[in-house]
Amino acid sequence: MAIEDDKYILQVEGLYVNYGNFVAVxxxxxEVLKxxxxxxxxxxxxxxxxxxxAIEGLLKFKNGTIIVDGQDVQKKPLHARASMGVQLQSTSFQPELNVVQILQLFSGVYGVPMSKDQIKGTLKDINLEDAATKKFGQLSGGQQQRVSLVIATIHNPRLVLLDEPTTGLDPQSRRQLWERIEAIREKGHAVLLTTHSMEEAEAVCDRIAIIDHGRVIAIDTPQSLIDKHRDEPEVIAVSRRGKVTLEDVFIALTGSAVRA
Known part of the structure; x- marks a missing residue:
């Protein structure tokens, strides 16, 4: 792995994660490009x-190398984490704090102080001006996700990790979040997201990796994966509307059995 190659923001090489005798990864x-x-x-x-x-540094891995913005997550974990922003699928903030107080708290934690005008501008940018004094628990799911993404990116990280960011959101909230994710890319930064939505993967991802039983079984652009597999009997067999989709390819590659 050429860890000095500056075209990558994230490089994962030979990663193994074990839980006892079970090999999860x-x-x-x-690699994820700028x-x-x-x-x-x-x-x-x-x-x-x-x-x-493992990338976030929350889980020790058995073997492998993870490089974030040129920093090895095992050798220089603090440097690597400083380049990352993380939004989990379910994020909880202090229940007694309102939206403004949460922004003030985390801007201080990250050493990025924000003036009242900057906070007001941020809330305007995410259409939450009217919710400034609401407690986090009083917000809708879409509003909570918008606040969570602001917190995850408040320190302008080079890599943003999103774990199923649009789960449970209505179409309008989902589209708004897609636009904010795309804005991160336009800065030249990178986003790594997990999703169960094939529509989301096709709509916002430049490339995808399909992982199954701990192994990466395909990496390419969504359209290239469709084009590559569209004529395979397994894909044709699961196609439901005559037009092969990414979901058809995904099911053909990973199987149709429901996982626990």
Whole structure:
């Protein structure tokens, strides 16, 4: 791995994660480029969350190398984490704090002080001006996700990790979040997201990796994966409307059995 190659913001090489004798992540390798939205797709239990947790530094891994913005997450964990912003699927903030107080708290935590005008501008940018004094628990799911993404990116990280960011959102909230994710890419930064939504993967991801049973089984652009597999009998067999979709390819590659 050329860790000094500055075209990558994230490099994962030969990653193994074990839980006792169970191998959850098995020799996973992929890179995320600057200015790229990269999707990590897989059935439940495929190894997505373990891979994400290892990148975040929350999970010790058995073997492999993870480089974030040129920093090895094992050798220089604090430097690597400083380049990351993380939005989890379910994020909880202090229940007694309102939206403004949460922004003030985390801007201080990250050493990025924000004036009242800057906070007001941020809330205007995410259409939450009228919710400034609301407690986090009083916000809708879409509003909570917008606040969570602001907190995850308040220190302008080079890599943003999003774990199923649009789960449970209505179409309008989902589209708004997609636009904010795309704005991160336009800065030349990178986004790694996990999702179960094939529509989301096709709509926002430049490239995707499909992981199953701990192994990466395909990496490419969504359209290239469709084009590559569209004529395979397994894909044709699961196609429901005559037009092959990314979901058809995904099911053909990972199987139709429901995972626990």
């Amino acid at each position: 098995n020799n996973v390798k992929f 200015g790229e939205i990269f999707g990590l797709l897989g059935p439940n239990g495929a190894g997505k969350t373990s891979t994400l947790s």
